[in-house]
Amino acid sequence: xxxxxxxxxxxxxxxxxxxxxxxxxxxxxxxxxxxxxxxxxxxxxxxxxxxxxxxxxxxxxxxxxxxxxx
Amino acid sequence: xxxxxxxxxxxxxxxxxxxxxxxxxxxxxxxxxxxxxxxxxxxxxxxxxxxxxxxxxxxxxxxxxxxxxxxxxxxxxxxxxxxxxxxxxxxxxxxxxxxxxxxxxxxxxxxxxxxxxxxxxxxxxxxxxxxxxxxxxxxxxxxxxxxxxxxxxxxxxxxxxxxxxxxxxxxxxxxxxxxxxxxxxxxxxxxxxxxxxxxxxxxxxxxxxxxxxxx
Numbered sequence: 383x384x385x386x387x388x389x390x391x392x393x394x395x396x397x398x399x400x401x402x403x404x405x406x407x408x409x410x411x412x413x414x415x416x417x418x419x420x421x422x423x424x425x426x427x428x429x430x431x432x433x434x435x436x437x438x439x440x441x442x443x444x445x446x447x448x449x450x451x452x
Numbered sequence: 453x454x455x456x457x458x459x460x461x462x463x464x465x466x467x468x469x470x471x472x473x474x475x476x477x478x479x480x481x482x483x484x485x486x487x488x489x490x491x492x493x494x495x496x497x498x499x500x501x502x503x504x505x506x507x508x509x510x511x512x513x514x515x516x517x518x519x520x521x522x523x524x525x526x527x528x529x530x531x532x533x534x535x536x537x538x539x540x541x542x543x544x545x546x547x548x549x550x551x552x553x554x555x556x557x558x559x560x561x562x563x564x565x566x567x568x569x570x571x572x573x574x575x576x577x578x579x580x581x582x583x584x585x586x587x588x589x590x591x592x593x594x595x596x597x598x599x600x601x602x603x604x605x606x607x608x609x610x611x612x613x614x615x616x617x618x619x620x621x622x623x624x625x626x627x628x629x630x631x632x633x634x635x636x637x638x639x640x641x642x643x644x645x646x647x648x649x650x651x652x653x654x655x656x657x658x659x660x661x662x663x664x665x666x667x
Contacts, residue, residue: 385484386549393488393542394469397495401647404534408654415661 454657457650464643471636479633488546490636493620494644495539496564500602502532502648503571507599510592519663520656522588525595527655529574531648536568543616551615559608560616567605570598584663 472490479486509525512518543561544554555561574594581587609618620637621627627634 384549385478387484389485389545389549390487393491393545396541396545397491397538400534400538401651404531405651408651408658411658412654412661415658 454650454653457646457653461643461646461650464639464646468636468640468643471639475632476636477630477632482550485546485549488542489620489633490640492539492542492546493637494640495535495542497641498644498648499532499536499539499564499567500606501645502528502535502652503567503595503599503602505652506532506571506574506595510595513588513592514596519588520660522592523656523659523663524652525592526578526659527652529571529591529595530655531651533568533571533575535644535648536564536571540564540568556615558614558616559612560605560614563601563605563608567598567601570594570601574598 468490472487476487476490478484505528506525509521509528512521513525540561547556548554574591577594578587578591581590606619608614609616620629621641627637
């Protein structure tokens with residue numbers, strides 16, 4: 383049977399690329415969070431909109447709310 | 453601790469790669485394409501571990517309502533979906549030269565595909581519910597229900613006549629092949645398990661930090 387090195391490289395390469403990209407995504411998120419903690423404006427709107435509401439019901443149209451005014 | 457786990461997994465992955473290409477012999481019937489075995493079963497093994505952790509953490513969350521258990525389940529499901537996707541893809545790449553097809557609706561492949569779709573649904577469900585407590589509760593139930601597919605995945609090769617071979621390691625009587633094949637496989641199993649633990653720890657810490665920033 384032929385060696386099919388192309389298939390071997392594809393399997394190992396795909397695994398390395400996907401896991402590497404996921405790891406880089408986590409590192410980038412970690413950096414973003416660290417930067418946010420340092421800036422006084424705090425959490426971005428997209429993150430704040432996922433806070434639970436007082437009533438326990440989901441908030442409507444989270445994307446439409448603007449940033450908190452000082 | 454997390455950083456040390458990262459370095460440890462990198463070292464094991466390096467050693468595993470060297471063993472897969474430098475120590476393991478060329479298989480007589482499949483040729484070098486059989487070297488995919490040192491990456492495909494470890495990926496599938498981690499998928500099992502990841503979803504077992506999701507189920508266990510989900511039970512803990514439902515009983516104790518500990519946010520840390522929910523974060524662990526969330527992180528493990530995310531990493532588990534990536535490893536399952538890769539297990540399916542590498543299996544497909546291995547299947548083409550050996551079976552002559554990228555995909556077949558064989559019992560093992562189909563049950564794994566169902567497992568993958570269920571945990572993708574788990575992650576989507578989490579993102580569609582704004583109320584965090586409610587999302588955690590619903591996902592915990594789904595995480596436990598989806599894990600019921602795992603025995604079906606594992607035993608499918610015994611219960612039905614499949615194209616997929618029976619397990620090499622997790623079978624009665626253990627591994628029957630040569631130690632030159634067994635050791636590279638074991639080292640890669642450890643390497644991918646460590647990598648899983650590292651990625652889950654990192655992701656769970658991120659989830660905790662993001663929620664802490666909201667509080």
